[in-house]
Amino acid sequence: MALGIGYADQTCNLARALEVLGERWTMLILRDCFYGVRRFSDLLAHLDISRAVLTERLNTLVEAGIVERRAEGGHPVYLLTEAGTATWPSLYALARWGERFGPPERRSGRTFRHWGCDAELDDHGRCPECGATPGPADVVTHPGPARAGDRTDPVSVALRSPHRLLTSVPA
Protein backbone atom coordinates (compact mmCIF):
# COMPACT_ATOMS: atom_id res chain seq x y z
CA MET A 1 0.00 0.00 0.00
CA ALA A 2 1.47 3.34 -1.04
CA LEU A 3 2.12 5.95 1.62
CA GLY A 4 -0.77 8.37 2.02
CA ILE A 5 -3.21 5.94 0.46
CA GLY A 6 -4.30 4.03 3.54
CA TYR A 7 -7.36 4.76 5.64
CA ALA A 8 -6.00 3.08 8.74
CA ASP A 9 -8.70 4.16 11.19
CA GLN A 10 -11.68 3.44 8.95
CA THR A 11 -13.09 -0.02 9.65
CA CYS A 12 -14.88 -0.07 6.37
CA ASN A 13 -14.88 -2.30 3.33
CA LEU A 14 -15.11 0.67 1.02
CA ALA A 15 -11.93 2.07 2.57
CA ARG A 16 -10.25 -1.35 2.14
CA ALA A 17 -11.16 -1.37 -1.55
CA LEU A 18 -9.97 2.19 -2.10
CA GLU A 19 -6.63 1.48 -0.45
CA VAL A 20 -5.89 -0.86 -3.35
CA LEU A 21 -8.01 0.52 -6.18
CA GLY A 22 -8.21 4.22 -5.30
CA GLU A 23 -4.82 5.40 -6.49
CA ARG A 24 -4.75 7.72 -9.45
CA TRP A 25 -4.73 5.73 -12.76
CA THR A 26 -5.28 2.32 -11.14
CA MET A 27 -8.91 1.94 -12.23
CA LEU A 28 -8.08 3.08 -15.75
CA ILE A 29 -5.38 0.41 -15.93
CA LEU A 30 -7.99 -2.14 -14.82
CA ARG A 31 -10.40 -0.78 -17.44
CA ASP A 32 -7.74 -1.49 -20.06
CA CYS A 33 -7.28 -5.02 -18.67
CA PHE A 34 -11.03 -5.58 -19.11
CA TYR A 35 -10.74 -4.30 -22.68
CA GLY A 36 -8.12 -7.01 -23.19
CA VAL A 37 -4.98 -4.87 -23.28
CA ARG A 38 -2.20 -7.17 -22.13
CA ARG A 39 1.19 -5.67 -22.94
CA PHE A 40 3.04 -2.95 -21.13
CA SER A 41 3.72 -1.06 -24.37
CA ASP A 42 0.02 -1.09 -25.32
CA LEU A 43 -1.05 0.09 -21.86
CA LEU A 44 1.55 2.84 -22.09
CA ALA A 45 0.32 3.99 -25.51
CA HIS A 46 -3.34 3.93 -24.49
CA LEU A 47 -2.92 5.73 -21.15
CA ASP A 48 -1.32 9.11 -20.58
CA ILE A 49 1.17 8.09 -17.95
CA SER A 50 4.89 7.72 -17.59
CA ARG A 51 6.61 4.33 -17.65
CA ALA A 52 7.46 4.87 -13.98
CA VAL A 53 3.85 5.37 -12.90
CA LEU A 54 2.59 2.46 -15.00
CA THR A 55 5.33 0.18 -13.61
CA GLU A 56 4.56 1.21 -10.05
CA ARG A 57 0.79 0.72 -10.43
CA LEU A 58 1.19 -2.66 -12.13
CA ASN A 59 3.58 -3.82 -9.40
CA THR A 60 1.02 -2.80 -6.77
CA LEU A 61 -1.75 -4.63 -8.61
CA VAL A 62 0.39 -7.76 -8.99
CA GLU A 63 1.36 -7.69 -5.29
CA ALA A 64 -2.30 -7.26 -4.32
CA GLY A 65 -3.25 -10.30 -6.41
CA ILE A 66 -5.47 -8.31 -8.76
CA VAL A 67 -3.32 -8.65 -11.87
CA GLU A 68 -1.08 -11.55 -12.83
CA ARG A 69 2.15 -11.09 -14.77
CA ARG A 70 2.88 -13.95 -17.18
CA ALA A 71 5.55 -14.49 -19.79
CA GLU A 72 4.09 -15.00 -23.25
CA GLY A 73 6.22 -15.21 -26.39
CA GLY A 74 9.20 -13.59 -24.70
CA HIS A 75 7.46 -10.58 -23.19
CA PRO A 76 5.38 -10.17 -20.04
CA VAL A 77 1.62 -9.88 -20.32
CA TYR A 78 -0.81 -8.68 -17.65
CA LEU A 79 -4.06 -10.53 -16.96
CA LEU A 80 -6.82 -10.03 -14.41
CA THR A 81 -6.99 -12.60 -11.62
CA GLU A 82 -10.27 -13.63 -10.00
CA ALA A 83 -9.99 -10.65 -7.62
CA GLY A 84 -9.27 -8.39 -10.60
CA THR A 85 -12.19 -9.70 -12.63
CA ALA A 86 -14.42 -9.12 -9.60
CA THR A 87 -13.83 -5.36 -9.84
CA TRP A 88 -16.06 -5.29 -12.93
CA PRO A 89 -19.30 -4.24 -11.17
CA SER A 90 -17.48 -1.30 -9.54
CA LEU A 91 -15.92 -0.08 -12.77
CA TYR A 92 -19.14 -0.55 -14.70
CA ALA A 93 -21.17 1.37 -12.10
CA LEU A 94 -18.69 4.24 -12.10
CA ALA A 95 -18.66 4.41 -15.90
CA ARG A 96 -22.48 4.46 -15.98
CA TRP A 97 -22.43 7.30 -13.49
CA GLY A 98 -19.91 9.18 -15.64
CA GLU A 99 -22.07 8.74 -18.72
CA ARG A 100 -25.14 10.03 -16.89
CA PHE A 101 -23.64 12.83 -14.81
CA GLY A 102 -20.31 13.71 -16.41
CA PRO A 103 -19.91 16.89 -18.45
CA PRO A 104 -22.25 16.34 -21.46
CA GLU A 105 -19.68 17.45 -24.04
CA ARG A 106 -17.23 14.85 -22.77
CA ARG A 107 -19.43 11.76 -22.43
CA SER A 108 -18.03 8.96 -24.53
CA GLY A 109 -21.27 7.33 -25.62
CA ARG A 110 -19.58 3.93 -25.19
CA THR A 111 -22.09 1.16 -24.42
CA PHE A 112 -21.91 -2.33 -22.96
CA ARG A 113 -24.11 -5.09 -24.33
CA HIS A 114 -24.86 -8.66 -23.39
CA TRP A 115 -23.08 -11.07 -25.72
CA GLY A 116 -25.74 -13.04 -27.59
CA CYS A 117 -28.73 -10.92 -26.53
CA ASP A 118 -27.10 -7.74 -27.90
CA ALA A 119 -29.16 -5.68 -25.43
CA GLU A 120 -27.57 -2.76 -23.61
CA LEU A 121 -26.97 -3.47 -19.91
CA ASP A 122 -28.88 -1.34 -17.41
CA ASP A 123 -27.54 0.76 -14.52
CA HIS A 124 -26.98 -2.39 -12.48
CA GLY A 125 -25.23 -4.31 -15.28
CA ARG A 126 -28.29 -6.46 -15.95
CA CYS A 127 -29.42 -7.51 -19.41
CA PRO A 128 -32.99 -6.24 -19.94
CA GLU A 129 -33.54 -8.97 -22.54
CA CYS A 130 -32.81 -12.11 -20.51
CA GLY A 131 -32.56 -10.75 -16.93
CA ALA A 132 -29.04 -12.11 -16.36
CA THR A 133 -26.21 -9.99 -14.98
CA PRO A 134 -23.36 -11.16 -17.21
CA GLY A 135 -19.75 -11.27 -16.12
CA PRO A 136 -17.30 -9.22 -18.20
CA ALA A 137 -16.43 -12.20 -20.46
CA ASP A 138 -20.01 -12.05 -21.77
CA VAL A 139 -20.08 -8.32 -22.36
CA VAL A 140 -19.42 -6.61 -25.69
CA THR A 141 -18.44 -2.94 -25.70
CA HIS A 142 -19.51 -0.64 -28.53
CA PRO A 143 -17.80 2.68 -29.13
CA GLY A 144 -19.55 6.05 -29.02
CA PRO A 145 -19.49 8.37 -32.04
CA ALA A 146 -16.09 9.26 -33.49
CA ARG A 147 -14.76 12.72 -32.64
CA ALA A 148 -12.14 15.09 -33.93
CA GLY A 149 -8.91 14.43 -32.06
CA ASP A 150 -9.69 10.78 -31.26
CA ARG A 151 -6.62 8.87 -30.14
CA THR A 152 -4.69 6.97 -32.78
CA ASP A 153 -2.83 4.39 -30.68
CA PRO A 154 -3.50 0.74 -31.71
CA VAL A 155 -5.77 0.02 -28.74
CA SER A 156 -7.94 3.10 -29.37
CA VAL A 157 -8.22 2.22 -33.04
CA ALA A 158 -9.20 -1.40 -32.29
CA LEU A 159 -11.83 -0.23 -29.78
CA ARG A 160 -13.61 1.76 -32.49
CA SER A 161 -15.25 -1.53 -33.44
CA PRO A 162 -17.43 -3.62 -31.12
CA HIS A 163 -15.16 -5.70 -28.91
CA ARG A 164 -15.84 -8.52 -26.48
CA LEU A 165 -14.29 -7.81 -23.09
CA LEU A 166 -11.25 -9.79 -21.94
CA THR A 167 -10.39 -10.85 -25.50
CA SER A 168 -6.95 -9.63 -26.51
CA VAL A 169 -6.63 -6.15 -28.00
CA PRO A 170 -5.00 -5.11 -30.27
CA ALA A 171 -5.58 -8.48 -31.96
Place this chain on the structure above:
Amino acid sequence: MALGIGYADQTCNLARALEVLGERWTMLILRDCFYGVRRFSDLLAHLDISRAVLTERLNTLVEAGIVERRAEGGHPVYLLTEAGTATWPSLYALARWGERFGPPERRSGRTFRHWGCDAELDDHGRCPECGATPGPADVVTHPGPARAGDRTDPVSVALRSPHRLLTSVPA
Protein backbone atom coordinates in the same frame (compact mmCIF):
# COMPACT_ATOMS: atom_id res chain seq x y z
CA MET B 1 -11.65 19.86 -10.87
CA ALA B 2 -8.49 19.83 -8.76
CA LEU B 3 -5.15 20.09 -10.48
CA GLY B 4 -3.64 16.69 -11.23
CA ILE B 5 -7.00 14.96 -10.98
CA GLY B 6 -8.13 15.26 -14.57
CA TYR B 7 -7.70 12.64 -17.27
CA ALA B 8 -7.96 15.13 -20.11
CA ASP B 9 -7.01 12.81 -22.95
CA GLN B 10 -9.14 9.86 -21.92
CA THR B 11 -12.49 9.91 -23.72
CA CYS B 12 -14.00 7.60 -21.20
CA ASN B 13 -16.95 7.73 -18.83
CA LEU B 14 -14.97 6.01 -16.12
CA ALA B 15 -12.34 8.75 -16.34
CA ARG B 16 -15.12 11.38 -16.15
CA ALA B 17 -16.49 9.77 -12.99
CA LEU B 18 -13.07 9.50 -11.37
CA GLU B 19 -12.28 13.15 -12.07
CA VAL B 20 -15.08 14.04 -9.65
CA LEU B 21 -15.23 11.03 -7.34
CA GLY B 22 -11.66 9.75 -7.42
CA GLU B 23 -9.97 12.19 -5.07
CA ARG B 24 -8.73 10.81 -1.80
CA TRP B 25 -11.51 10.84 0.87
CA THR B 26 -14.30 11.85 -1.52
CA MET B 27 -15.97 8.43 -1.66
CA LEU B 28 -15.74 8.05 2.11
CA ILE B 29 -17.49 11.41 2.50
CA LEU B 30 -20.22 10.15 0.16
CA ARG B 31 -20.41 6.91 2.18
CA ASP B 32 -21.10 9.04 5.26
CA CYS B 33 -23.78 10.98 3.35
CA PHE B 34 -25.48 7.65 2.54
CA TYR B 35 -25.28 6.71 6.22
CA GLY B 36 -27.18 9.94 6.90
CA VAL B 37 -24.37 12.05 8.36
CA ARG B 38 -25.37 15.65 7.61
CA ARG B 39 -23.29 18.03 9.70
CA PHE B 40 -19.75 19.19 9.13
CA SER B 41 -18.79 18.45 12.75
CA ASP B 42 -20.13 14.88 12.54
CA LEU B 43 -18.33 14.23 9.25
CA LEU B 44 -15.15 15.59 10.81
CA ALA B 45 -15.45 13.36 13.88
CA HIS B 46 -16.23 10.24 11.82
CA LEU B 47 -13.49 10.70 9.23
CA ASP B 48 -9.79 11.12 9.88
CA ILE B 49 -9.24 14.30 7.95
CA SER B 50 -8.45 17.92 8.63
CA ARG B 51 -11.09 20.67 8.48
CA ALA B 52 -9.28 22.03 5.43
CA VAL B 53 -9.50 18.78 3.45
CA LEU B 54 -13.13 18.20 4.42
CA THR B 55 -14.03 21.77 3.45
CA GLU B 56 -12.26 21.46 0.12
CA ARG B 57 -13.87 18.11 -0.74
CA LEU B 58 -17.36 19.28 0.25
CA ASN B 59 -16.94 22.45 -1.84
CA THR B 60 -15.93 20.32 -4.82
CA LEU B 61 -18.93 18.02 -4.32
CA VAL B 62 -21.31 20.99 -3.99
CA GLU B 63 -19.88 22.63 -7.13
CA ALA B 64 -20.21 19.34 -9.02
CA GLY B 65 -23.88 19.09 -8.00
CA ILE B 66 -23.36 15.87 -6.04
CA VAL B 67 -24.00 17.29 -2.58
CA GLU B 68 -26.31 20.15 -1.64
CA ARG B 69 -25.56 22.54 1.23
CA ARG B 70 -28.69 23.66 3.09
CA ALA B 71 -29.21 25.76 6.20
CA GLU B 72 -31.11 23.87 8.89
CA GLY B 73 -31.65 25.23 12.40
CA GLY B 74 -28.82 27.72 12.06
CA HIS B 75 -26.11 25.38 10.76
CA PRO B 76 -25.37 24.05 7.30
CA VAL B 77 -26.24 20.45 6.48
CA TYR B 78 -25.04 18.38 3.54
CA LEU B 79 -27.42 16.20 1.56
CA LEU B 80 -26.96 14.05 -1.53
CA THR B 81 -28.53 15.37 -4.73
CA GLU B 82 -29.92 13.07 -7.43
CA ALA B 83 -26.41 12.79 -8.93
CA GLY B 84 -25.03 12.04 -5.48
CA THR B 85 -27.64 9.40 -4.72
CA ALA B 86 -26.84 7.80 -8.08
CA THR B 87 -23.31 6.98 -6.90
CA TRP B 88 -24.79 4.25 -4.65
CA PRO B 89 -24.21 1.31 -7.03
CA SER B 90 -20.54 2.30 -7.39
CA LEU B 91 -19.94 2.61 -3.66
CA TYR B 92 -21.85 -0.56 -2.91
CA ALA B 93 -19.89 -2.54 -5.53
CA LEU B 94 -16.57 -1.27 -4.19
CA ALA B 95 -17.54 -2.11 -0.60
CA ARG B 96 -18.57 -5.63 -1.65
CA TRP B 97 -15.24 -6.06 -3.36
CA GLY B 98 -13.45 -4.84 -0.22
CA GLU B 99 -15.37 -7.33 1.93
CA ARG B 100 -14.51 -10.17 -0.42
CA PHE B 101 -10.91 -9.37 -1.33
CA GLY B 102 -9.65 -6.96 1.35
CA PRO B 103 -7.23 -8.12 4.04
CA PRO B 104 -9.27 -10.69 6.05
CA GLU B 105 -8.32 -9.28 9.43
CA ARG B 106 -9.63 -5.88 8.43
CA ARG B 107 -12.98 -6.74 6.82
CA SER B 108 -15.76 -4.91 8.59
CA GLY B 109 -18.47 -7.56 8.30
CA ARG B 110 -20.98 -4.74 7.69
CA THR B 111 -23.98 -5.93 5.64
CA PHE B 112 -26.68 -4.23 3.60
CA ARG B 113 -30.24 -5.59 3.64
CA HIS B 114 -33.42 -4.81 1.79
CA TRP B 115 -35.81 -2.82 4.00
CA GLY B 116 -38.91 -4.95 4.54
CA CYS B 117 -37.50 -8.20 3.11
CA ASP B 118 -34.53 -8.11 5.53
CA ALA B 119 -32.51 -10.20 3.05
CA GLU B 120 -28.85 -9.38 2.44
CA LEU B 121 -28.25 -7.80 -0.96
CA ASP B 122 -26.11 -9.77 -3.42
CA ASP B 123 -22.96 -8.67 -5.26
CA HIS B 124 -25.07 -6.63 -7.66
CA GLY B 125 -27.16 -4.95 -4.95
CA ARG B 126 -30.18 -7.13 -5.69
CA CYS B 127 -32.49 -8.54 -3.02
CA PRO B 128 -32.50 -12.35 -3.31
CA GLU B 129 -35.91 -12.44 -1.63
CA CYS B 130 -37.96 -10.24 -3.98
CA GLY B 131 -35.59 -9.73 -6.93
CA ALA B 132 -35.69 -5.93 -6.71
CA THR B 133 -32.53 -3.79 -6.71
CA PRO B 134 -33.45 -1.27 -4.03
CA GLY B 135 -32.22 2.32 -4.01
CA PRO B 136 -30.29 3.38 -0.93
CA ALA B 137 -33.42 4.74 0.81
CA ASP B 138 -34.68 1.16 1.01
CA VAL B 139 -31.46 -0.34 2.32
CA VAL B 140 -30.70 -1.05 5.99
CA THR B 141 -27.08 -1.41 7.04
CA HIS B 142 -26.12 -3.79 9.84
CA PRO B 143 -22.77 -3.51 11.62
CA GLY B 144 -20.17 -6.26 11.70
CA PRO B 145 -18.92 -7.65 15.02
CA ALA B 146 -17.57 -5.16 17.56
CA ARG B 147 -13.78 -4.96 17.90
CA ALA B 148 -11.27 -3.66 20.38
CA GLY B 149 -10.44 -0.09 19.46
CA ASP B 150 -13.74 0.64 17.71
CA ARG B 151 -14.30 4.35 17.18
CA THR B 152 -16.30 6.21 19.81
CA ASP B 153 -17.50 9.24 17.86
CA PRO B 154 -21.32 9.68 17.84
CA VAL B 155 -21.73 8.48 14.24
CA SER B 156 -19.72 5.30 14.85
CA VAL B 157 -21.69 4.57 18.00
CA ALA B 158 -25.04 5.09 16.24
CA LEU B 159 -23.96 2.81 13.38
CA ARG B 160 -23.45 -0.08 15.80
CA SER B 161 -27.20 -0.64 15.50
CA PRO B 162 -29.02 -1.40 12.24
CA HIS B 163 -29.64 1.86 10.41
CA ARG B 164 -31.67 2.74 7.37
CA LEU B 165 -29.58 4.62 4.81
CA LEU B 166 -30.20 8.33 4.23
CA THR B 167 -31.99 8.73 7.56
CA SER B 168 -30.22 11.23 9.78
CA VAL B 169 -27.38 9.99 11.99
CA PRO B 170 -26.65 10.62 14.82
CA ALA B 171 -30.39 10.93 15.49
